Amino acid sequence: MLVASGRIDMFRGFFARMIIELVALEGMMASGLAITADLVETANRLRGQAGRTRLFSLRLAGAGAGVAAAFLNLAVAEADAPPADLLVVPGLGFATPDALAAGLARPDVQAAGVRLAAAVAGGAEVAAACSSVFLLAAAGLLDGRRATTSWWLAPLFARMHPQVRLDPDALVVRDGPVTTAGAAMAQMDLMLQVVARHGGPGLAQDCARLLLLDQRSSQARYMAPGFMAAADDRIARAEAWARARLDQPFTAAEMAAAAGLSPRTFARRMACATGLSPVGFIQRLRLERATELRETTRLSMEEIAARVGYADASTLRRLMRRVGAAGRRG
Template sequence: MLPASVRNDTFRGFPAMRVVELQVLSGAMPSSVAITADVLATANRLRAAKGRRPAFAVRVSGSGARSVRSLVGSVLPPQPEIATAEPDVIIVSSLVTVTEAAVIERLDRPDAAQLRRTLARAAGRGTHIAASCSAVFHLASAGVLDGRRATTTWWLAPMFQRMFPQVELDADAMVVTDGRVITAGAAMAHLDLMLALVERYCGSDIATRCARFLLLDGRRSQSRYMALGYLAAKDPHVVRAERWARAELATGLTVDALAAAAGLAPRTFARRVARATGLSPIQFLQRLRVERAVELLETTTLSVEEIARRVGYAEPTTLRRLLRREAGGGPRDLRHA
C-alpha cells in the first residue's frame, strides 16, 4: 500500500502513481539507467502538462545503486515517502557484457543471487517486472519467465535457449509482454521497453507523445539488426558454410549444399547451426539472403527484381514477403530508412 501522500487521482482508469524500483547491479550499463530515468521523467512531465500528478515515483536499489542515484535523481527527484513501499514495478538494468562467459560469471555473483530472490518474491506478490538485453537472464534465473514468452538480445539468444528451455523465446521480437512481465531485446531496445511500460500504466496517448518528444520510432523486430556472422563465428563449420553461401546466394542454394560446404551431414549441420545461431538451416539461409538484400537496398539503386535475383529468388514477390517478415518493412521502406 502506498503512503497517502503518494496515492493520487486516477486518469482514465490508470493509477496516477506507481512505485518503480530500479534494480542496478554493479557494472550496470549506464545507458539503461539513463533511459529509464529520462522516459519516466518525460511521462511525468507530459502528465503534468495535462494537469495531472506524476505517474511514476522511482527509487534505486541493488549493489550498483550508489553510483547512479545522482543520475536518476537529476531528472526524477527522490521521494522519501516511498522508501519502504512495496514496488508496483521492478525494472532490472542491463549489464555491460560482450561474451557468454561474462554473462555466466555475472550470474554467479552474490548480488545476482540476491536479485534473484528479490525477483522471485516480487513475482509471487504480483509485482510487474521488466528487463531488456542481458538483464533478461536474471529474470529467467529467478524462475520469473518459466512457461512465459520472452525476448532478449539477439546475440545471446542461442545461449538463452540452451540455459532456459522452459521459456518460450521469441528472439526476433523487440518487446514481449506476457502477463505481468515485459522483456526487450538488445541494449537500445530498453527504449522500447520503457515506452511499453508507459503505455501500460499511462495509456497510449502519453506513450505516443513520449515517443515523439524523444524522437523514437516504433520497432517491432530486432531481426534486421542481427549480425549473423557474429553468431556463426561460434562454430567453424557454420562459419565455413556461411562464407560459402554468401558468395553463392544467386545460385539457388539448398540446405544440403550448405551442409556439404560445412563438411557435415545434413542432420549434424542442422544441430550445429541451431546451437550457434538459434536458427534452423532454412532460417539461416533466409537470414543471409535478407542481410544481403537489405545491404543492396541501402547502398545501390538496383531494382527489386535485380536484387531478388542476386540473392537467389526468381520472383521479387518472394523477397518482398521475406523482407516484411524478417526486416520489418518492404523494399521501399528499407531503402529510405
C-alpha cells in the same frame, strides 16, 4: 500495493502514483538506466504540462544504486519504503557466455533475483532487457512463459532455459506480470510500452515524438547471422561459402558439404550456434544482403532479388515484410 492489471491499469493515474524501482547492478549498461529515467521523467513532465498529476515515482535499488543515484539524480529506496509496483532491470554488460555465467553467480546479482521473485510473489510486475532476462529466468520467473532477449544471446538462452517459450524475433514480450525486451537499446521500447500501458497510447506516442524514438515491434531485421555463425568454425566456413554464392540457388545439403559435415550434424550445429535452421539461416543471409542493396543502391526490387538468389521480387518482398525489413522503395 497496486497490481498493474485490468481496471487498476486503467485508473491508476486517477488514484495513485505508480512506484517504479530501477534495479542497478555493478557493470550494468549506463544507457539502460538513463533511458528508463529519461522516459519516466518525460512522461511525468508531459502530464504536468497537460495539468495532470505525475504518473510515476522512480527510485533506485540494488548494489549499484549508490553510484547510479549520483548521475541520475534519483533517490535510493529506503529499507522501510513502500513496495514497488514495477521493478525494472536494464541490460547487464555481459558480452560472452563465460562473463554471463560469472555475472549470474555474483552474490549481488543473485540477491537481485531473490528480490525480483519476492516482488512478483507480492503482486508486483518485473521487466528486464538483454542479458538481464537471464536473471529473470534464473529466478524462475519465466518458467512456462513467453519471453525474448537479445537476438545474439537467444541460442544460448534457449539451451540454458528450455522451459521458457523464447521468441527471439520479438522486441518486447509481456506475459503476465513479467515483461522482457531484446538487445540493450530495446530498453526504450520496453519503457514506451510501460508508459502506454499505464498512461495510455497517446502519452507513449507523445514521449516518442518528443525524444525522436521510433516505435518498433521486432528485432529480426537487426540480426546479424555472421555474428552468430562465428561461434562455430564449421558454421562460419559454411557462411563464407554461402555469401560467395548468394546470387545462386543452393541447398542446405550443399552448404553442409561446404562445412565438411553431414546434413544432420550441420543442422544441429547450426541450431546451436545461431538458433536457426539451415534454411532459415540461408534466408537471413539473403535478406541481409538484400536490405544492404536496398539501402545503398538504386537497384529495383527485381534486380535486388536476382542478386540474392530469388527468381522474382514478390518472394523477397514477402520475406522482408515478415521480418519488418521492408523500406520505402519498390
